Amino acid sequence: MESQSKIPYVVGSKSPTAVAINSASKAGEWIKSRLGLVKELNTKVSAQDLVTDVDKGAEAMIRKLILTHFPDHEILGEEGVAPGAAASVEALTQASRSDYLWIVDPIDGTTNFVHGFPYFCVSIALAYKGEVIIGVIYDPIRDELFVAEKGKGAYIHGKKSVVSEESSLEDSILAVGFNPDRDYALPVNMKGITALSGEVRSLRAAGSAALHLAYVATGRLSGYYEVGLNVWDVAAGVLLVTESGGKVSDTVGNSYHLGVRNLVATNGKIHDELLESLKVADATGL
Structure with a gap:
């Protein structure tokens, strides 16, 4: 009888x-076809937090495709929420009243997209009663599709995704973020970045939380840390990491839930050491 591990992943x-x-x-x-053709560019929480007509058009497209099949489901999309942390929290609270909640970031990495830096993606998650059960991230530049289903593992183009093997920070490559919230999140992140820079093999900040998480899931990164994230930035990626054998928590070690905004995601082996470093650096944001 063919082993369970060899049974192909079928959707x-x-x-x-x-x-x-x-x-x-x-x-x-x-989105890829619109690269370099942005017609409308605006800002949200800061001059560094960008939104374009392409973000809005992509979200409208995704909403239409989902509601065609699941008209009774709720959709929480980034472009339908007012700027700022308080608005994000309120929008999640309202949307979570539905059993089935789709969480959509039409372009995670908008600043990269605007500048032609080829590191951005579409992130779509489905939560049932507050628990993410499906996570999909698509990188159109590399044509890489990351898919996770609760309890069924995570895959990249049908190949099973597995986290890396590093067991210490000194052997690890971590992703971090330069958050557009200049008043609160960025100063906290900078504390963490400063502390970690002397403890890890190297740091990366490529500008897409969703892709950072996908890369943790596939073993390309050992971990990822950032304060000040929104649910649409991370919901799909969190499931990818956990279904690939990794660990996700808030920055003091509490279990992930949809309301977590300060995030640590790792291969699991360096998780406690990373949390301790953030604690010592006063970089948890909590």
């Missing part, structure tokens, strides 16, 4: 996972 054509994959892929290809 039913009418399943929510298939809808998420289709929505992310179609939106991603359209």
